[in-house]
Amino acid sequence: TLTKTYEPLTETTAIELAIKLHFFENSTSINCKEIGDGNLNLVFHLTDENNKGVIIKQALPYAKVVGESWPLTLKRAQIESNSLKEAAKHVPSLVPTVYYTDEHLAITVMEDLSHLTISRKGLMNGEDYPLLSEHIGQFLAKTLFYTSDFGLNQQKKKLLQQQFANPELCKITEDLVFTDPFYDSETNNFERELLPVVSEIWNDSSLKLEVAKLKYSFLTNGEALLHGDLHTGSIFASNNETKVIDPEFAFFGPIGFDVGQFFANLIVNALSREPQKQGVLFDHINKTWDVFTTEFTKQWTLDSVEYFTKTEGYLSYVFQSILEDTIGYAGCELIRRTIGLAHVADLDNIPSIETRLKAKTKALQLGKYFILNRANIHSVEDFIQVSLQHV
Ligand code: ADP
Ligand code: MG
Ligand code: MG
Ligand code: MG
Incomplete structure (x- = not known):
C-alpha cells in the first residue's frame, strides 16, 4: 500500500497520487476536479492533455450529507472495489474497471466513464x-x-x-x-x-x-x-x-x-x-x-x-x-x-x-x-x- 495514514485527498494530492501510481507521465500537465455529487465520498476526475482520464473515488470518514457528526467506516471503499471486481467476473461490460485500490487511503482508482x-x-x-x-x-x-x-x-x-x-x-x-x-x-x-x-x-x-x-x-x-x-x-x-x-x-x-x-x-x-x-x-x-x-x-x-x-x-x-x-x-x-x-x-x-x-x-x-x-x-x-x- 501507498501510505499508512488516511488523509482526505485534495485536487493537488490526487494528481501527485496518480503520478506516483504511473497513471500519467510526470511531465504531462494533468487536470483534476472533484466532481462528487453523492452524499458520502470524494470523486476526483483527472485528465491529461490528450484527454486520457481516470477516476479516484475516496471514502470520507463521515457522511458528507450530514457532516462530521455522522462518522462512517472507511471500509466501505474496500467493499465497493471488491463488489465491482466480483461483478466484473459476471458482467465485465456493465461495471467500470478497477485499476487500483488502497485500503488505508480508502480509494478506488477506476475507469473514467465521463463519456456517459x-x-x-x-x-x-x-x-x-x-x-x-x-x-x-x-x-x-x-x-x-x-x-x-x-x-x-x-x-x-x-x-x-x-x-x-x-x-x-x-x-x-x-x-x-x-x-x-x-x-x-x-x-x-x-x-x-x-x-x-x-x-x-x-x-x-x-x-x-x-x-x-x-x-x-x-x-x-x-x-x-x-x-x-x-x-x-x-x-x-x-x-x-x-x-x-x-x-x-x-x-x-x-x-x-x-x-x-x-x-x-x-x-x-x-x-x-x-x-x-x-x-x-x-x-x-x-x-x-x-x-x-x-x-x-x-x-x-x-x-x-x-x-x-x-x-x-x-x-x-x-x-x-x-x-x-x-x-x-x-x-x-x-x-x-x-x-x-x-x-x-x-x-x-x-x-x-x-x-x-x-x-x-x-x-x-x-x-x-x-x-x-x-x-x-x-x-x-x-x-x-x-x-x-x-x-
Ligand atoms: P457516492 O457514493 O458519493 O454517491 P458515486 O460513486 O455515486 O459516489 O459518484 C458520485 C458522482 O461522481 C457520480 O454521480 C458521477 O457523476 C461521478 N463519478 C463516479 N464514478 C465515476 C466514473 N467512474 N467515471 C466518471 N464519473 C464518475
Ligand atoms: Mg452515488
Ligand atoms: Mg455511494
Ligand atoms: Mg400470492
Whole structure:
C-alpha cells in the first residue's frame, strides 16, 4: 500500500497520487476536479492533455450529507472495489474497471466513464436509454444468481458473505428506508402540505406491520450479494452502453431489494413526466423483469450447483417470492425517496408546487399500495397495471 495514514485527498494530492501510481507521465500537465455529487465520498476526475482520464473515488470518514457528526467506516471503499471486481467476473461490460485500490487511503482508482451520463439526469432530460433494461436485467440475473446458493458453491458463498459483512452501511438503509419514514423522525424531510398523507402512513398499523416484515427480511435473508444502492443515480448510461457504479452498500440480502430499488426509481421518473412520455419507463420495468427471469432461468438450467433446483415448480416459486419482495421494497423506496432524508431530483425538481405535490402524493399512495398488496400481485404485468392506475 501507498501510505499508512488516511488523509482526505485534495485536487493537488490526487494528481501527485496518480503520478506516483504511473497513471500519467510526470511531465504531462494533468487536470483534476472533484466532481462528487453523492452524499458520502470524494470523486476526483483527472485528465491529461490528450484527454486520457481516470477516476479516484475516496471514502470520507463521515457522511458528507450530514457532516462530521455522522462518522462512517472507511471500509466501505474496500467493499465497493471488491463488489465491482466480483461483478466484473459476471458482467465485465456493465461495471467500470478497477485499476487500483488502497485500503488505508480508502480509494478506488477506476475507469473514467465521463463519456456517459448518470441515468437519473438523462431520464430527467427526457432520454429513454433503449438498452437500459436489457443491460440491468443482465446485471441483476448474473450478479445475483452467481452469488446465490443456486449458482455458487455453498461453502464459498458463506466465505464471500463474511467478506461482504457491511454493518454500518446496512444500518443506514435499515434506518433511512425501513424505519424513519414510518414515524415522525427528525431525519424526515417533506413539504408541510404533505403532512395529511404522511400522517396516514404513520398511523397505518397494517402498513407498519408489513414494513416490519420487509425490514426483517432485509436483515436476515442473505440470498445473494446485492449492489445495495441500485437507484438510477448509480447507473451511467448512453444509447448503447450501461455501467453500474457505487456499490458501497453491497452485502448479502434479499434479491428483490436490488430489483425493487431499480423499479421504484424508474417509477419516480415516470411520475415526473407528462403522461405520454411515461410509457417507456414501464416498458423498461417489463423488459428488465423479462431479461432477469430469462437469464436467471438459463443459468439455473446450465450452472446450478444445488440439487433441489431440479425440483419441479421450484424455480417459479423462487420467481414469485422475488417478485413479491421486489414489489414490497419498491414500495419502501417510493416512500422514503419522497419523505425521508435522501430525496430524488426527479420529484424535487418538478417546478410547479402543485404538480410536485400531486406527484409526491401519488408516489406515497403507490408505495403504500405495493407494500400492502405485494402478495396479491402475481406478475410484472399486474405490477405495471397497478402502477399505471396510480401515476
Ligand atoms: P457516492 O457514493 O458519493 O454517491 P458515486 O460513486 O455515486 O459516489 O459518484 C458520485 C458522482 O461522481 C457520480 O454521480 C458521477 O457523476 C461521478 N463519478 C463516479 N464514478 C465515476 C466514473 N467512474 N467515471 C466518471 N464519473 C464518475
Ligand atoms: Mg452515488
Ligand atoms: Mg455511494
Ligand atoms: Mg400470492
